[in-house]
Amino acid sequence: MKKLQTQSIAPYIFISPFFILFAVFGIFPIGYSIVMSFFNWKLTGPVGFIGFQNYINVLTVDPYFVKAIGNTVVLLITGSLLQHFIALPLAIMVNSKIVKQKEFFKTTYFLPYVTSTVAVVIIFSNLFDTNFGLINYVIELLGGKPYPWLAQSVGIKVALSTILNWKYVGWNMVIYIAGLQSIPVDLYEAADIDGAGTWKKHLAITLPQLTPIIFFAVTLSIIGGMQIFEEPFIMTGGYENLGGDQNSGLTAALYLMFTAFKAGRLGKASAIAWILFIVILFLNWINRIVTNKLAGKD
Amino acid sequence: MRGKSIARFFIGLILFLFSLIFAFPFYYVFVLATWPGSRVLEFPPHLFFGQGLKENFNILFSRVPYLTNFMNSLGIAVVSTVTAIFFCTMAGFAFAKYQFKFKKQLYQFVIATLAIPGFLNIVPFYKMMVAFGWMNTWLPLVVPGMAGAFGIFLMTQFMENSLPEEILEAGRIDGLTEFGLLMKIAFPLAKPGMAILGIITFIGSWNSFTSAMIFLPNVKKTTLPVALSMLNSRVDNNMGALMLGTALSLVPLIIVFIAFSKQIIAGLTAGAVKS
Numbered sequence: 307m308k309k310l311q312t313q314s315i316a317p318y319i320f321i322s323p324f325f326i327l328f329a330v331f332g333i334f335p336i337g338y339s340i341v342m343s344f345f346n347w348k349l350t351g352p353v354g355f356i357g358f359q360n361y362i363n364v365l366t367v368d369p370y371f372v373k374a375i376g377n378t379v380v381l382l383i384t385g386s387l388l389q390h391f392i393a394l395p396l397a398i399m400v401n402s403k404i405v406k407q408k409e410f411f412k413t414t415y416f417l418p419y420v421t422s423t424v425a426v427v428i429i430f431s432n433l434f435d436t437n438f439g440l441i442n443y444v445i446e447l448l449g450g451k452p453y454p455w456l457a458q459s460v461g462i463k464v465a466l467s468t469i470l471n472w473k474y475v476g477w478n479m480v481i482y483i484a485g486l487q488s489i490p491v492d493l494y495e496a497a498d499i500d501g502a503g504t505w506k507k508h509l510a511i512t513l514p515q516l517t518p519i520i521f522f523a524v525t526l527s528i529i530g531g532m533q534i535f536e537e538p539f540i541m542t543g544g545y546e547n548l549g550g551d552q553n554s555g556l557t558a559a560l561y562l563m564f565t566a567f568k569a570g571r572l573g574k575a576s577a578i579a580w581i582l583f584i585v586i587l588f589l590n591w592i593n594r595i596v597t598n599k600l601a602g603k604d
Numbered sequence: 605m606r607g608k609s610i611a612r613f614f615i616g617l618i619l620f621l622f623s624l625i626f627a628f629p630f631y632y633v634f635v636l637a638t639w640p641g642s643r644v645l646e647f648p649p650h651l652f653f654g655q656g657l658k659e660n661f662n663i664l665f666s667r668v669p670y671l672t673n674f675m676n677s678l679g680i681a682v683v684s685t686v687t688a689i690f691f692c693t694m695a696g697f698a699f700a701k702y703q704f705k706f707k708k709q710l711y712q713f714v715i716a717t718l719a720i721p722g723f724l725n726i727v728p729f730y731k732m733m734v735a736f737g738w739m740n741t742w743l744p745l746v747v748p749g750m751a752g753a754f755g756i757f758l759m760t761q762f763m764e765n766s767l768p769e770e771i772l773e774a775g776r777i778d779g780l781t782e783f784g785l786l787m788k789i790a791f792p793l794a795k796p797g798m799a800i801l802g803i804i805t806f807i808g809s810w811n812s813f814t815s816a817m818i819f820l821p822n823v824k825k826t827t828l829p830v831a832l833s834m835l836n837s838r839v840d841n842n843m844g845a846l847m848l849g850t851a852l853s854l855v856p857l858i859i860v861f862i863a864f865s866k867q868i869i870a871g872l873t874a875g876a877v878k879s
Contacts, residue, residue: 316782317707320698323691324714324751331748332717335728342728399619404612413865414623417630420861420868422811424829425850428836429629432636432847438645440632476626480869481876522876533721536813540833559723566727567818575727583724 339576347573360577371578373553374561375585378532380463381557382589385470386531390524393475394516397482398508412483415476423536426469431456431541434465459554462542466555469537474530478523485519486512514601521597525590532586535559558582630854637851641844656844664845667838669824670852673831676742676820677853680827681809684746688805689798691751696759696797697790701767711760717753718875726818733819744819745812755801758874762797763790800871803864810857828853 346356364371400411418426433440434455442452455461489512497507513520538555539545545568549556556564562582566575636644640656641663664670698704699711733744767790775785791798813829820826823834832853835846861868 312782313702313776314704317698317702317704320702320786321695321710321714321756324695324753324756325710327748327751328717331729331732332720332725335725335732336720338728339725396619396622399615402615404608405615405619409866411619411623412869413862414626416865416869417858417861418626419872420807420811420857421630421854422813422829422857424811424813424832424836425633425854426629428832428846428850429633431836432644432843433629433632435645438647438649440649443647443649472626472629477873480873484873484876519876526876529719529721533723535723540813540836543837562723563726563814566730572727572731579723579727583721586721 339579342573343576343580345573347571347576349570349572353573356573360574361581364574364577364581370548370553370556370561371558374549374556374558377463377549377554377556378534378558381466381470381534382528382531384463384467385534386474386527387524388467389471389475389478390520390527392471393478393523394482394520396475397479397486398512400479401483401486412476412480415479417476418473419477421473423473424540426473427537427540430465430469430472434461434468456541457551459550459552462538462550462554465541466534466537469541470531470534474527478527481519481523482516485516489515517597517601520600521593524593524597528589528593529586532582532589533559535563539563558585630858633847633851633854636847637844639844639847641842644843644847657848660842660844660848663842664849667842667845668831668835668849670828670831670849672824673826673828674852676826677810677828680742680745680816681806683742684749684809685802685805687746687750688752688755689802692755692759692801693763693791693794693798694786695751695756696761696763697767697786697794699756699760700763701769701772701790714753714756718757722814730818738819740820740822740825745809745815752805754875755805758801758804758871759794759797761874762800763794766797767793800864800867803860803868804871807857807860807868 343360344355344357345353346359347353396415399405400408400415405411434442436442436452436454436457439455441455446452453461455465493511493515494507497511502510534557538549538557538560542548542550542555545560545564548564549560558578559582562575562578565571565578635650635653637660638657639646639650639654640659643654643656644650695714699707699714729744729748733739736743738744771789771793772785775789780788811829812827813833816827816830817833820830823831826834828849832846832849835841835849
């Protein structure tokens with residue numbers, strides 16, 4: 307009897323560290339940030355309840371927040387979403403029977419994903435350097451004029467989205483390869499008998515079969531893309547520059563961190579965090595609708 | 605037949621060009637690390653190794669406490685890895701091999717926490733760390749993630765498939781306590797899974813920047829990525845030293861990744877691939 311009792315308690319003890327840690331470092335601060343978002347909480351000084359004022363300020367009078375959301379959406383499209391249009395064709399190619407060195411390509415393409423953002427940004431800042439960067443050198447070789455990538459608002463966006471694509475294409479490609487391998491081979495064989503070409507087969511079989519995985523991968527990209535902080539933070543030189551020329555690199559997460567840790571306005575930063583969270587939920591809801599439409603489900 | 609070999613050629617060419625795109629920045633940083641600071645930025649840009657390695661070493665080590673930062677990164681990564689292996693294997697063992705009330709809901713809860721954006725708790729978390737007196741210590745970087753949801757997911761998956769019920773039953777008959785089963789049977793048999801979790805945790809910790817920047821602002825206490833970013837933002841920064849510091853920070857990572865790439869990729873994408 308005693309034995310049976312320990313056997314029924316043991317699993318709860320084994321899983322308890324997660325729940326204790328999550329209660330202390332997850333639930334408590336998350337709940338507390340709701341509270342803080344209703345106060346004019348600063349790093350120091352008196353704290354007063356101000357209701358929805360933080361939210362109203364952020365959404366109506368703060369020019370930087372609107373700018374930051376706009377920047378984040380642009381990077382979401384040119385970085386986080388664009389990479390799926392590169393990753394899926396690459397996955398189909400690497401996965402095709404005629405390619406031999408599958409592991410080599412997977413390893414090489416995936417390496418950027420495990421590389422620290424700091425190192426990546428330092429390397430790419432060099433490549434994008436106006437006077438001595440390799441990218442401008444190639445442009446000049448091709449007869450173009452050097453472009454001040456990191457000093458100009460469009461250039462900052464191009465550099466950032468290049469980094470995002472470079473870093474995460476391999477990750478998405480590996481996910482898509484696994485998805486491709488789970489598609490039953492006889493579907494393709496039946497299409498072969500019908501005489502379908504390669505394009506037609508991918509449109510008629512691969513895409514619909516992959517829809518759940520595409521949805522999942524895009525969801526991860528949206529969640530990640532809405533949190534982009536380190537890349538613009540390091541590339542545009544910390545909080546001081548607020549994202550560089552015309553605040554082009556000021557993402558929503560960078561503005562949140564600036565508001566909290568540079569401006570010291572903790573209440574306002576908490577309100578930004580919750581607005582961002584709601585935006586993420588909204589975007590994922592849109593993503594669900596779009597992928598269901600693509601899959602022909604309504 | 606002809607069409608097929610043309611397709612093969614073009615697919616091979618595209619994949620090769622993309623591997624150049626992904627690999628080149630790594631090669632480039634090692635090239636630049638060998639050019640003296642005054643010559644890193646030159647026109648035309650360097651594509652082959654130079655002779656400034658020694659000079660760069662000297663400057664790097666005099667500008668930031670590079671070795672100290674290296675050891676901090678290493679220490680934090682080792683502690684994070686060891687604790688994650690212990691707590692995640694323990695929880696994974698429970699989720700994989702026990703039947704208990706609310707198991708399914710609790711497991712789903714653990715998985716659901718993975719979707720919570722990191723910024724949602726950062727402001728109060730920061731105040732907590734100040735209140736705890738944990739600023740400039742390793743604790744904020746280690747403790748909250750000790751029993752991480754992803755690690756629990758990974759170990760649950762692993763143990764479901766690799767730990768036969770009969771061995772556990774035999775262990776119980778031999779008089780092992782539940783904790784004894786964990787230590788004497790689950791841990792030894794879960795070693796391959798623990799290795800993957802360990803490598804992934806190590807890489808994650810090794811690369812982590814934001815939390816180290818917030819909680820370890822002191823240059824002597826901080827980690828390698830933060831030290832590099834400090835070097836990067838210095839007005840008088842020496843490009844050669846910066847490139848060398850960056851290249852050196854990549855060496856352990858590249859070695860580990862190439863040695864275990866198959867397992868690392870499988871482990872990291874386990875969650876995405878499963879669903």
